[in-house]
Amino acid sequence: MKKETVIFGLVMFVLGVFAGIVVPKYFSKRGGEEIVSSGVIEQGGGGFEQIQDKSQEILQLQSILASSPDNQGARIQLGNAYFDSRQWAKGAEEYEKALEKDPKNSDVRTDLGICYRELSDYDKAIEEFKKAANDSPTHLNSRFNLGVVYYFDKRDYMNAKKAWDEYLKLVPSGERAEEVKGYLREIDKIASGK
Numbered sequence: 001m002k003k004e005t006v007i008f009g010l011v012m013f014v015l016g017v018f019a020g021i022v023v024p025k026y027f028s029k030r031g032g033e034e035i036v037s038s039g040v041i042e043q044g045g046g047g048f049e050q051i052q053d054k055s056q057e058i059l060q061l062q063s064i065l066a067s068s069p070d071n072q073g074a075r076i077q078l079g080n081a082y083f084d085s086r087q088w089a090k091g092a093e094e095y096e097k098a099l100e101k102d103p104k105n106s107d108v109r110t111d112l113g114i115c116y117r118e119l120s121d122y123d124k125a126i127e128e129f130k131k132a133a134n135d136s137p138t139h140l141n142s143r144f145n146l147g148v149v150y151y152f153d154k155r156d157y158m159n160a161k162k163a164w165d166e167y168l169k170l171v172p173s174g175e176r177a178e179e180v181k182g183y184l185r186e187i188d189k190i191a192s193g194k
Contacts, residue, residue: 054085072101076108083111088118106136113145122153133166143167144176147183157187 061078064071079094092115095108102108113128126149132142143166150160164180171177 054081057081058085070101072098079108079111083115086118088115091115092119104135106132106139106142109135110139110142110145113142113149117145117149117153122149125149126154129163138170140167140170140176143170144180147180151183151187157190161187 058078058081061074061081064074065078068074075094075098079091079098082088082091082094092112095112095115098108099105099112109128109132113125113132116122116128117125126146129142129146129149132139133146136142143163147160147163147167150156150163154160161184164184167180168177
């Protein structure tokens with residue numbers, strides 16, 4: 001009886017290790033440890049179908065982390081799954097844990113800032129975007145999103161202008177640059193009282 005228990009335990013251990021390595025790569029849209037920042041803060045969107053689609057992925061990743069809590073890739077992917085299913089508080093919690101081990105990951109920090117923004121904690125969102133930009137001087141999404149929070153949520157147009165001016169120094173042309181230039185024209189109109 002003891003021999004079967006040991007064999008069963010060994011098989012379960014091997015399966016757990018295998019799942020900890022393979023499952024995050026299989027279920028990840030972003031692939032293993034590589035994370036791509038969410039980019040633009042979206043207004044609204046997301047539906048019940050999206051939440052259902054992520055529930056299996058969330059369960060798999062929770063299972064991996066239960067047996068391997070130091071699996072940084074699974075931790076970030078769980079944060080991403082919560083983010084994608086608009087579970088902002090849970091996403092923020094996973095991103096915070098991931099940043100304890102890798103505090104200079106600007107993509108994760110930007111996604112954390114977006115979670116805070118969606119939770120209406122605009123000051124924390126601003127703090128995270130600033131940290132991401134400071135840690136990575138060419139990080140575009142942190143600067144863009146910083147401007148978004150200042151402009152739309154805080155109505156702090158001068159700081160929005162500063163954030164977007166920094167963005168345009170890095171990317172002076174392109175679709176998003178044109179969007180930023182449009183916001184800057186609006187700020188100029190507000191400042192001139194028109």
